[in-house]
Amino acid sequence: MSAIYELIQDYNEQDKELILNAFSIAEKELAGRTRGNGHDFIEHPLGVAMIVKNEVGLQASSIAAIFLHEGNRFNGNSAVDLNNSPLLNDCKTIFPKDVIDVVIGLNKIACLKIQETNLDEERYRKLIVSYSNDPRVVLIKLADRLEIMRNLMILPASKREAKIMETILFYVPLAHQLGLYKLKSELEDLFLRYSEPEQYRLITNNLKATERDRENIVNNFIIPLKEKLDKRGIKYRLKARTKSAYSIWRKMQAQKVGFDKIFDVFAIRFIIDSEPIKEKEHALCWEVYSLVTEQYEPDTNRLRDWLTIPKKNGYESLHTTVQISDNSFVEVQIRTERMDLEAERGNASHWSYKGIKSEQGLSNWLSKVRDMLNDTGSESKYEHISPKVLGEVFVFTPNGELKQLPEGATVLDFAFDIHSNLGLKCTGGRINGKMASIKEKIHTGDVVEIISNKNQKPAQGWLDIVVSSKAKSKIKQKLKEEENKRAAIGKELLERRLKNWKLTLDDDDIHLLIKKYKLKTTNELYSSIGEDKIDVAEIKDFLEDETRFDPNLENIDKIGKSNVTSNDSDYLIIDGKINNVDYKMAKCCNPIFGDDVFGFVTVKEGIKIHRLSCPNAARLIENYPYRIQKVKWKENISGNNFQVSLKIIIDGDYSATNVVFSTINMFKASVRSFNSIEKSSTSFEITATIYVPSNLELDKIVATLKKQKGVKQVVRL
Numbered sequence: 001m002s003a004i005y006e007l008i009q010d011y012n013e014q015d016k017e018l019i020l021n022a023f024s025i026a027e028k029e030l031a032g033r034t035r036g037n038g039h040d041f042i043e044h045p046l047g048v049a050m051i052v053k054n055e056v057g058l059q060a061s062s063i064a065a066i067f068l069h070e071g072n073r074f075n076g077n078s079a080v081d082l083n084n085s086p087l088l089n090d091c092k093t094i095f096p097k098d099v100i101d102v103v104i105g106l107n108k109i110a111c112l113k114i115q116e117t118n119l120d121e122e123r124y125r126k127l128i129v130s131y132s133n134d135p136r137v138v139l140i141k142l143a144d145r146l147e148i149m150r151n152l153m154i155l156p157a158s159k160r161e162a163k164i165m166e167t168i169l170f171y172v173p174l175a176h177q178l179g180l181y182k183l184k185s186e187l188e189d190l191f192l193r194y195s196e197p198e199q200y201r202l203i204t205n206n207l208k209a210t211e212r213d214r215e216n217i218v219n220n221f222i223i224p225l226k227e228k229l230d231k232r233g234i235k236y237r238l239k240a241r242t243k244s245a246y247s248i249w250r251k252m253q254a255q256k257v258g259f260d261k262i263f264d265v266f267a268i269r270f271i272i273d274s275e276p277i278k279e280k281e282h283a284l285c286w287e288v289y290s291l292v293t294e295q296y297e298p299d300t301n302r303l304r305d306w307l308t309i310p311k312k313n314g315y316e317s318l319h320t321t322v323q324i325s326d327n328s329f330v331e332v333q334i335r336t337e338r339m340d341l342e343a344e345r346g347n348a349s350h351w352s353y354k355g356i357k358s359e360q361g362l363s364n365w366l367s368k369v370r371d372m373l374n375d376t377g378s379e380s381k382y383e384h385i386s387p388k389v390l391g392e393v394f395v396f397t398p399n400g401e402l403k404q405l406p407e408g409a410t411v412l413d414f415a416f417d418i419h420s421n422l423g424l425k426c427t428g429g430r431i432n433g434k435m436a437s438i439k440e441k442i443h444t445g446d447v448v449e450i451i452s453n454k455n456q457k458p459a460q461g462w463l464d465i466v467v468s469s470k471a472k473s474k475i476k477q478k479l480k481e482e483e484n485k486r487a488a489i490g491k492e493l494l495e496r497r498l499k500n501w502k503l504t505l506d507d508d509d510i511h512l513l514i515k516k517y518k519l520k521t522t523n524e525l526y527s528s529i530g531e532d533k534i535d536v537a538e539i540k541d542f543l544e545d546e547t548r549f550d551p552n553l554e555n556i557d558k559i560g561k562s563n564v565t566s567n568d569s570d571y572l573i574i575d576g577k578i579n580n581v582d583y584k585m586a587k588c589c590n591p592i593f594g595d596d597v598f599g600f601v602t603v604k605e606g607i608k609i610h611r612l613s614c615p616n617a618a619r620l621i622e623n624y625p626y627r628i629q630k631v632k633w634k635e636n637i638s639g640n641n642f643q644v645s646l647k648i649i650i651d652g653d654y655s656a657t658n659v660v661f662s663t664i665n666m667f668k669a670s671v672r673s674f675n676s677i678e679k680s681s682t683s684f685e686i687t688a689t690i691y692v693p694s695n696l697e698l699d700k701i702v703a704t705l706k707k708q709k710g711v712k713q714v715v716r717l
């Protein structure tokens with residue numbers, strides 16, 4: 001076959017042998033298979049190889065990979081089948097590893113069923129790149145699509161529409177992001193040719209009819225300007241460009257005009273040689289603009305100044321439209337070499353262009369591939385570019401549904417992504433048909449099946465296995481639910497036993513128990529009792545131990561007996577310094593001026609002042625009489641406000657809560673915090689923390705609140 005020898009004519013003997021070996025395998029495997037035009041199927045990989053060599057610029061190993069992929073593609077219905085076929089296994093012993101890796105990536109993409117996976121544009125592009133551990137995979141796939149589009153009419157009519165839409169949605173953006181602009185433009189024009197044939201003929205015939213005119217414009221445009229530019233020492237080069245048929249069509253659609261109203265069908269671009277100093281670049285661009293508009297009449301409405309304010313994607317240039325004859329207009333673009341390079345190869349030409357979505361990891365990867373395409377040399381350099389910067393894996397269910405998960409995801413993550421209940425019951429899975437534990441990591445292209453058991457329950461260790469936020473959230477939620485169930489059982493058990501023993505458990509006891517068992521919350525304490533991790537008999541012993549509150553009881557005994565007298569006439573006087581070094585107000589009951597109070601000697605915080613009605617008062621007085629200090633208030637304390645909390649139950653709608661504010665504001669008091677909880681559709685519980693000067697003022701507030709309509713209960717906390 002002459003085509004294969006034409007393909008290899010520029011390669012050295014070693015490369016020729018590599019390509020011919022792969023070609024002979026493909027020719028043998030594809031024998032008897034034909035395309036829609038009746039030609040041998042081998043015509044397709046030969047066409048792709050020609051594009052890869054001549055238009056993409058890849059080398060012999062890529063050509064070999066194309067033939068091996070096409071020769072292997074009919075040996076299974078899935079990527080798993082293809083990549084474990086006897087043929088490919090034999091090839092692994094003959095061909096270099098990098099060639100086989102490219103084949104494996106191409107096999108994965110070839111088995112991707114777009115309709116089944118229901119992918120959007122961005123996810124599909126990211127999936128293709130994820131399959132491309134070697135970036136040559138995505139480049140070959142673009143060449144493959146171009147060959148198909150060039151020969152689209154040989155495909156059955158039922159397949160053409162899907163190929164047309166895939167091309168514009170998935171492959172055109174990839175070609176653009178890789179800087180393969182010629183390939184991109186041809187794919188766009190082929191899309192237009194088959195999707196809008198009448199519009200395509202209209203535009204291409206117009207372009208053909210005006211081709212000679214455009215050539216004359218280029219030749220004549222610069223003649224009156226050249227001398228002026230040379231005289232001012234401005235170094236430049238001209239670049240002429242004609243919009244593609246697809247770009248013209250898009251503009252006609254957007255502006256709702258005909259071909260003759262598109263003024264930038266043809267553009268002349270001045271690319272100025274300048275130092276990359278912004279002020280100097282701008283000055284030179286405006287100087288050229290001045291010379292052009294002196295010679296040719298500009299349309300001021302079509303001036304686009306992207307020098308002063310560049311586009312969001314960083315694009316910098318001056319655009320204007322000038323009239324060069326009675327009926328001829330041409331767009332003139334003026335930029336420097338740096339600006340042109342940025343527009344052609346930098347950020348300005350990629351993700352932000354024409355609405356293409358930005359994805360940082362994918363953009364960086366494509367940028368590296370694009371740079372290497374412009375750097376001739378060995379293809380071994382491609383092996384060092386990895387798409388793992390995407391931070392995602394794409395995995396399939398046995399039914400072909402695609403799941404997108406964070407990199408490092410496990411079988412358990414996959415189960416939760418399918419359904420929360422499946423994740424909670426997951427016991428393992430099968431990855432590509434092989435058994436795997438819940439902690440086994442999954443990779444792009446894997447087919448994963450989940451195994452579950454109705455008796456399975458999540459464990460704390462599962463949080464160390466999963467990486468997805470959904471899985472972590474659901475596991476934590478379920479663990480909390482289970483803890484709450486155990487806590488309810490433990491609390492009920494403890495309360496029943498305490499009632500039998502005629503013992504009480506207050507907040508101080510709970511705090512000490514949490515500390516004793518090195519727990520974090522009350523819920524954990526009750527849960528541990530419910531799980532029998534803590535024996536309730538231990539708690540009984542603890543409650544009956546009078547020394548539990550103070551590990552340094554011997555020291556406090558000495559303090560109490562030597563410093564705290566039981567002489568009734570010896571009172572501690574509480575003056576206006578309510579946070580005195582020697583005494584502090586107890587937070588458990590928040591005494592205020594006028595309350596009946598007593599003092600309790602602590603080890604580290606001096607004397608704590610408690611109300612006699614404090615929930616802890618009876619226990620403290622009974623168990624530690626030698627630590628009790630008699631106290632009384634100074635007759636007059638002015639200028640001090642005391643904090644107090646009230647619980648108020650109100651019936652009515654939410655507006656009824658306003659009565660609390662209005663009542664408090666009637667007195668010498670101020671609100672520090674206010675929290676309302678809806679107990680039912682007609683009932684609210686309010687917790688209000690207020691500052692008052694004395695218990696007398698508080699009594700007035702409470703009494704007045706109780707008289708208000710809707711107020712059912714007022715309790716001081």
